[in-house]
Amino acid sequence: MEGLSRIKVECRGVSAFYGETQALNEVNLSIYDHEVMALIGPSGCGKSTFLRSLNRMNDLVSGCRIEGEISLDGEDIYGRGMDVTRLRTRVGMVFQKPNPFSKSVFENVAYGPRIHGMASNRSELEGIVETSLRRASLWEEVKDRMKQPGSSLSGGQQQRLCIARAIALNPEVILMDEPCSALDPIATARIEELIAELRGSYSLVVVTHSIQQAARISDRVAFFHLGKLVEDGLTGDIYNDPKDDRTLGYITGRFG
Numbered sequence: 001m002e003g004l005s006r007i008k009v010e011c012r013g014v015s016a017f018y019g020e021t022q023a024l025n026e027v028n029l030s031i032y033d034h035e036v037m038a039l040i041g042p043s044g045c046g047k048s049t050f051l052r053s054l055n056r057m058n059d060l061v062s063g064c065r066i067e068g069e070i071s072l073d074g075e076d077i078y079g080r081g082m083d084v085t086r087l088r089t090r091v092g093m094v095f096q097k098p099n100p101f102s103k104s105v106f107e108n109v110a111y112g113p114r115i116h117g118m119a120s121n122r123s124e125l126e127g128i129v130e131t132s133l134r135r136a137s138l139w140e141e142v143k144d145r146m147k148q149p150g151s152s153l154s155g156g157q158q159q160r161l162c163i164a165r166a167i168a169l170n171p172e173v174i175l176m177d178e179p180c181s182a183l184d185p186i187a188t189a190r191i192e193e194l195i196a197e198l199r200g201s202y203s204l205v206v207v208t209h210s211i212q213q214a215a216r217i218s219d220r221v222a223f224f225h226l227g228k229l230v231e232d233g234l235t236g237d238i239y240n241d242p243k244d245d246r247t248l249g250y251i252t253g254r255f256g
Helices: 047-053 084-090 105-115 122-135 155-167 185-198 211-217 235-240 245-251
Strands: 007-018 021-032 036-040 064-072 091-094 173-177 203-207 220-225 228-234
Touching (some): 007 047, 007 203, 021 203, 036 047, 036 211, 091 155, 105 122, 105 155, 122 155, 155 185, 185 203, 185 211, 211 235, 220 235, 220 245, 228 235, 228 245
Parallel strands (some): 021 228, 036 203, 036 220, 091 173, 173 203
Antiparallel strands (some): 220 228
């Protein structure tokens, strides 16, 4: 897989600061096309800060600044000419807790394509909504509930609705920040199956607190500790033959 994959996102010397506090220290990491990268490590190690730097969500955090370079298809996303709104359509985000809009199931998915002018008429918009819900493995469960509030769905369905909402904008990369942490085991299994299906169409970067989940879903793993990237590589290599004792200690449960 290593020789076949193209680098989608390149991170070089990425550091993050909240005021005077440094949360990330000189992170170098490549994220490949059509693969799942899992970010693992103890709480507070910088995983989510790093994830949010990939579509500039940290811009919304007062006092946060990012140093270094992050490029998407070779273009510096922190460069002066970058359209941040456009960046966030190309690099979608799914949060830890399902956060459907206070709108109908249909409008949750249709909202983004409508405001971005992605459909020229109602029929096209309906097509985008159906396709997105199908890709999120949710269509059969909600096709007769399209006018009901998104909040009326179960927790797992709401999270898949949020994934459909991200897919509807036709992204290239999907970021997921502990997408299963608020879900029961059955809903978690559905999301994991969905991640496996989506890797054929997108690059996915998933923060997870579960080392077992990371092993199940990912092609590559990056282990963070105290704001530093300790090591990264193919999932099998990291789990079976980690190069750093800190990685070994974390994945064997000795700390974390």
